[in-house]
Amino acid sequence: DAGVIQSPRHEVTEMGQEVTLRCKPISGHDYLFWYRQTMMRGLELLIYFNNNVPIDDSGMPEDRFSAKMPNASFSTLKIQPSEPRDSAVYFCASRFGRQGFDEPQHFGDGTRLSIL
Amino acid sequence: DQQVKQNSPSLSVQEGRISILNCDYTNSMFDYFLWYKKYPAEGPTFLISISSIKDKNEDGRFTVFLNKSAKHLSLHIVPSQPGDSAVYFCAASDLRGGADGLTFGKGTHLIIQP
Numbered sequence: 001d002a003g004v005i006q007s008p009r010h011e012v013t014e015m016g017q018e019v020t021l022r023c024k025p026i027s028g029h030d031y032l033f034w035y036r037q038t039m040m041r042g043l044e045l046l047i048y049f050n051n052n053v054p055i056d057d058s059g060m061p062e063d064r065f066s067a068k069m070p071n072a073s074f075s076t077l078k079i080q081p082s083e084p085r086d087s088a089v090y091f092c093a094s095r096f097g098r099q100g101f102d103e104p105q106h107f108g109d110g111t112r113l114s115i116l
Numbered sequence: 117d118q119q120v121k122q123n124s125p126s127l128s129v130q131e132g133r134i135s136i137l138n139c140d141y142t143n144s145m146f147d148y149f150l151w152y153k154k155y156p157a158e159g160p161t162f163l164i165s166i167s168s169i170k171d172k173n174e175d176g177r178f179t180v181f182l183n184k185s186a187k188h189l190s191l192h193i194v195p196s197q198p199g200d201s202a203v204y205f206c207a208a209s210d211l212r213g214g215a216d217g218l219t220f221g222k223g224t225h226l227i228i229q230p
Contacts, residue, residue: 004159032218033216033217033218035218042220042223043160043205043220044220045218046218048217050216051230055216056215056216056217058215059155091159091160093159095216102165102167102211103160103219104150104162104165105150105163107152107159107160107161108159109157109158109159110159
């Protein structure tokens, strides 16, 4: 069974550069979530989509962050321009939203982002 | 303000004994609670969940208890095994309210001693 696939696994770039993180959700899942993990704040929700439509982006820290889901099998999280404080592990998760049933989210292995 | 709190950053338990991990929450709208296990350099792996209409859910060696009046849940692992050594995250969401994102605690690092 293919799980949630994230790429790249590691990204090191210089401040000011554009960064694009990619996620392929589990086939058939209609919810997709982006989270960020830092030492200070732990795991926090950035944005999530339902049927490719952004539902809640209140966790996106600044306008430098943007996320898209052009189709059911692909999503991107973009940071432009990047800053050192954006260094973190970024996780993507997906979930099957069955009406009346509680379904867990399944996570990818994350992208470790370092901004120098 | 932390809506989900795991007050023990680490816990050491002897192999074969029971491990009890605790979690407290403040948002009374939370209706779905989950435990995730995380190894280094991997994503969180779903372990077990419980809906707010229940007070207990079991799956093999893992049992989650929910006390709504105290806004407290706990994860019991029995017997504990070396492979259980990992960071455990408690998470919650308000599914009925349409807030599908998870709010996580900071995690508890469980160490199983041989």
